Amino acid sequence: MEEMVRLEHITKKFGNNIIIPDFNITIYDGEFITLLGPSGCGKTTLLRMIAGLESPTSGKIFLADQDVTSLAPYKRDVNMVFQNYALFPHMNVEDNIRFGLTMKKVPKEEQETRINQVLYLTQLENFRTRSPLQMSGGQQQRVAIARALVNNPKVLLLDEPLGALDYKLRKKMQLELKNLQRGLGLTFIYVTHDQEEALTMSDRVVVMHNGILEQDASPDVIYHAPKSKFVASFIGENNFFSLDDNKALAIRPQKIQLCHEEDENSAGNNPVKYGTIVDVVFCGTIDKIYVRMDNSNDTVVAYQYLNDALPWKCDTRVGVWWEKKDEVIVEK
Amino acid sequence: MKKNWHSAVLVSYSLAILAFLYLPLLILTLYSFNDSRMNAVWTGFTFKWYASLLHNRRVIEALTNSLIIACISTLVSTTLGTMAAIALNRFKYKFKGILNGLLYLPILIPEIVMGLSLLVLFSQTGIALGKNTLILAHITFCISFVIITVSARLEGRRFDLEEAASDLYATPWQAFRYITLPLALPGIIAGGLIAFTLSIDDFVISFFVAGPNSTTLPLYIYAMVKRGISPEINALSTCMRMTTICLVIISQLLQPKKKSN
Amino acid sequence: MGEKRRGHSGEMKKGKLLVVPGMLWLAIFFALPMLIVVAVSFATRNAYGQVIFNFTLSNYQRFFESLYLRIFATTIFTAIVTTVITFLMGYPLAYTISILPKKWQQPSLVLVMIPFWINFLIRSYAWVIILRSQGIINTFLLKMGLIEKPLTLLYNDYAVMLGMIYALVPFMVLPIYVSIEQLDKRLLEAASDLGAPPLTAFRKITLPLTMPGIAAGSILVFISSLGMFVVPDIMGGAKSALIGNIIQNQFLAARDWPFGSALSIVLGILALLLIMLYYKVLEGQKGVTNNEKKLA
Numbered sequence: 001m002e003e004m005v006r007l008e009h010i011t012k013k014f015g016n017n018i019i020i021p022d023f024n025i026t027i028y029d030g031e032f033i034t035l036l037g038p039s040g041c042g043k044t045t046l047l048r049m050i051a052g053l054e055s056p057t058s059g060k061i062f063l064a065d066q067d068v069t070s071l072a073p074y075k076r077d078v079n080m081v082f083q084n085y086a087l088f089p090h091m092n093v094e095d096n097i098r099f100g101l102t103m104k105k106v107p108k109e110e111q112e113t114r115i116n117q118v119l120y121l122t123q124l125e126n127f128r129t130r131s132p133l134q135m136s137g138g139q140q141q142r143v144a145i146a147r148a149l150v151n152n153p154k155v156l157l158l159d160e161p162l163g164a165l166d167y168k169l170r171k172k173m174q175l176e177l178k179n180l181q182r183g184l185g186l187t188f189i190y191v192t193h194d195q196e197e198a199l200t201m202s203d204r205v206v207v208m209h210n211g212i213l214e215q216d217a218s219p220d221v222i223y224h225a226p227k228s229k230f231v232a233s234f235i236g237e238n239n240f241f242s243l244d245d246n247k248a249l250a251i252r253p254q255k256i257q258l259c260h261e262e263d264e265n266s267a268g269n270n271p272v273k274y275g276t277i278v279d280v281v282f283c284g285t286i287d288k289i290y291v292r293m294d295n296s297n298d299t300v301v302a303y304q305y306l307n308d309a310l311p312w313k314c315d316t317r318v319g320v321w322w323e324k325k326d327e328v329i330v331e332k
Numbered sequence: 333m334k335k336n337w338h339s340a341v342l343v344s345y346s347l348a349i350l351a352f353l354y355l356p357l358l359i360l361t362l363y364s365f366n367d368s369r370m371n372a373v374w375t376g377f378t379f380k381w382y383a384s385l386l387h388n389r390r391v392i393e394a395l396t397n398s399l400i401i402a403c404i405s406t407l408v409s410t411t412l413g414t415m416a417a418i419a420l421n422r423f424k425y426k427f428k429g430i431l432n433g434l435l436y437l438p439i440l441i442p443e444i445v446m447g448l449s450l451l452v453l454f455s456q457t458g459i460a461l462g463k464n465t466l467i468l469a470h471i472t473f474c475i476s477f478v479i480i481t482v483s484a485r486l487e488g489r490r491f492d493l494e495e496a497a498s499d500l501y502a503t504p505w506q507a508f509r510y511i512t513l514p515l516a517l518p519g520i521i522a523g524g525l526i527a528f529t530l531s532i533d534d535f536v537i538s539f540f541v542a543g544p545n546s547t548t549l550p551l552y553i554y555a556m557v558k559r560g561i562s563p564e565i566n567a568l569s570t571c572m573r574m575t576t577i578c579l580v581i582i583s584q585l586l587q588p589k590k591k592s593n
Numbered sequence: 594m595g596e597k598r599r600g601h602s603g604e605m606k607k608g609k610l611l612v613v614p615g616m617l618w619l620a621i622f623f624a625l626p627m628l629i630v631v632a633v634s635f636a637t638r639n640a641y642g643q644v645i646f647n648f649t650l651s652n653y654q655r656f657f658e659s660l661y662l663r664i665f666a667t668t669i670f671t672a673i674v675t676t677v678i679t680f681l682m683g684y685p686l687a688y689t690i691s692i693l694p695k696k697w698q699q700p701s702l703v704l705v706m707i708p709f710w711i712n713f714l715i716r717s718y719a720w721v722i723i724l725r726s727q728g729i730i731n732t733f734l735l736k737m738g739l740i741e742k743p744l745t746l747l748y749n750d751y752a753v754m755l756g757m758i759y760a761l762v763p764f765m766v767l768p769i770y771v772s773i774e775q776l777d778k779r780l781l782e783a784a785s786d787l788g789a790p791p792l793t794a795f796r797k798i799t800l801p802l803t804m805p806g807i808a809a810g811s812i813l814v815f816i817s818s819l820g821m822f823v824v825p826d827i828m829g830g831a832k833s834a835l836i837g838n839i840i841q842n843q844f845l846a847a848r849d850w851p852f853g854s855a856l857s858i859v860l861g862i863l864a865l866l867l868i869m870l871y872y873k874v875l876e877g878q879k880g881v882t883n884n885e886k887k888l889a
């Protein structure tokens with residue numbers, strides 16, 4: 001696969017704060033890659049460095065094998081979809097989309113063709129002359145995407161674009177973005193703190209924490225084989241049992257089985273630990289059962305699906321067990 | 333608004349003060365139409381004082397001077413002030429204290445001090461007093477007002493729009509021209525109008541730096557007042573006031589609608 | 594909240610230079626002349642009125658002569674009275690505007706501020722034709738037979754004060770209005786909820802929290818009043834000279850620029866001290882209002 005973006009030994013300091021100590025990554029053509037992490041982990045900073053809106057303190061940035069580290073944003077062949085869209089309020093939809101083409105002095109005829117294409121792609125044909133101020137969040141979102149895509153960038157950067165949308169709209173847009181990327185074959189670099197979003201859309205997820213790359217893998221591997229405790233706890237819910245100073249055992253709540261105290265045979269050959277249910281939380285599709293373990297005072301959370309067995313109640317004594325194959329060892 | 337006697341007292345008191353502010357001005361205007369030369373007694377309605385103004389060579393000269401000075405001062409101070417306001421709004425500067433001092437002191441210091449300091453400057457550097465010194469002086473006190481006006485309107489400025497423009501291949505100049513400037517334009521025009529009004533109306537500073545052949549309208553009015561009462565002064569004052577009022581109203585109309593929380 | 598950043602690449606930093614022309618102009622035509630005036634205040638003059646730069650403190654010493662001190666004291670007194678009265682007029686006006694329906698607030702503010710834009714000269718002159726011995730009031734009173742001789746309403750200290758108050762009320766209104774407008778009305782609702790009648794709520798909540806506006810307006814009025822010479826010149830008599838008139842005189846008729854400079858420097862320093870005092874008070878207030886915001 002062709003290399004699209006390469007970051008070599010990128011560091012970023014603000015004053016005396018080291019935001020990013022030493023970041024390296026290669027992104028390939030046609031990938032949908034997500035930078036995932038909590039607020040302040042440096043993911044947006046990295047994205048902005050690729051766009052050219054921030055400069056790294058040291059290190060190099062390559063776009064399609066060209067060193068662009070010192071290149072200004074308007075000279076780079078990447079485009080960004082901003083977090084709050086940054087649509088120009090004094091221009092209508094069409095002029096917003098046209099802006100990049102005008103700056104690059106694309107001939108008028110070609111401008112029209114490309115604008116029409118992208119309006120069709122983002123289903124905005126009826127909004128040509130509308131002012132962005134009169135449009136809903138979801139519509140503004142699509143204008144921002146259209147405005148970036150019309151320039152045929154090699155790489156599209158998206159900075160938490162769906163953050164301001166409500167749940168249902170967000171889900172819908174996630175699918176649309178994914179289809180767009182697949183259909184156009186572009187490289188998308190996506191930034192979010194929403195791990196569900198990252199797992200849904202990406203070919204590859206890069207989990208970041210305090211400017212450090214924690215794990216770089218496909219969504220499946222990130223979820224089922226997290227390398228570190230941070231990744232294991234950031235992605236979905238997880239239960240941890242300490243093994244020694246460096247390692248812990250992680251087991252997903254949905255892999256935890258519960259049985260009545262007397263009924264230990266249902267666990268088969270698997271070891272059973274005992275505890276008391278302290279809380280049962282209704283979450284729509286599942287119940288979350290919180291169990292305080294006898295020996296360690298840890299609380300373990302297990303998911304129970306409603307059509308499973310009998311509903312559990314607080315203060316019931318339970319046995320907690322799982323299959324060995326579902327265990328994951330993580331670094332602390 | 334609670335309708336009780338508190339509000340009634342408040343409103344009446346306020347209206348009284350408003351009357352106090354406007355009554356003298358209204359009287360001034362009224363008597364500019366008085367036929368009699370001796371102001372107080374009303375003898376008839378006439379436009380003759382306004383007509384005589386049009387024939388008064390020195391009034392025309394003073395008016396022309398005021399307009400020329402105001403136009404040039406406005407242009408220069410608005411340009412310099414807008415540039416400074418945009419930069420101050422966008423970037424962090426190391427010597428914020430000094431910059432703020434330079435910016436606000438011209439407005440806070442009594443005008444008389446500013447006027448005489450310019451007189452001293454010009455005389456010590458051998459610059460002859462005249463239209464040029466008036467222009468230089470007017471630009472000086474206008475810049476601060478322009479910066480403050482434009483800055484206030486820049487408050488809601490969105491840097492992400494400029495970043496978006498840069499991301500869309502606009503050079504810094506293009507981003508400024510297509511994005512920053514159009515959005516700041518109402519504020520800039522307001523600043524310009526304020527500069528123009530200040531310049532036309534200025535008396536104190538002009539008093540110190542005007543030369544013998546360069547009178548402005550306010551200076552001319554002052555000379556007339558010193559000589560004695562005459563309805564021409566009323567007429568001239570009324571004309572000036574009307575102009576001022578129009579300019580102020582126009583600049584207010586350019587203010588962005590405040591969004592209520 | 595996400596990360597907030599405003600990175601500049603090298604080329605964008607050039608924009609920083611935009612501030613230079615304006616500031617340079619102010620440095621040359623505002624700061625520099627001030628420095629020259631300071632220098633001149635320590636100089637002397639020759640028979641032709643030209644400035645000779647021999648260092649001397651005589652100008653400042655002259656200031657401490659009883660005559661000038663008295664005039665300075667009168668000026669300060671006038672300024673204080675003006676400030677107080679404009680406050681008593683300005684605050685209610687500002688408050689009334691702030692309780693008007695939103696639609697009327699901006700136009701009302703403009704209405705109050707229009708006189709502010711009309712220069713002092715014209716406004717003082719308006720009073721002259723009202724107050725002079727053949728002016729409106731006297732003519733009216735004479736005609737009504739209420740008096741036999743015209744009253745000398747003009748050319749005295751009271752006329753000057755009236756003129757100043759008239760000129761400076763708008764200066765007081767705007768800062769106070771801004772302060773009242775920024776007041777979180779929910780605080781008053783909370784006070785009412787806790788049993789405070791309107792007047793008490795005003796005294797204990799509104800008034801203290803609008804102090805910044807009151808201070809700003811007062812400083813503006815006080816400093817403007819100190820330096821005024823137009824109003825005393827037109828509406829005051831020979832005995833109503835204020836420091837502004839003295840300074841003006843030194844620069845024109847008397848041609849004693851060093852002395853005039855010294856007087857202006859004294860005036861300027863007084864103004865500066867007040868401004869610094871204002872900022873100190875403002876800093877203190879900021880702490881208070883920030884805490885209030887956290888509690889709200």
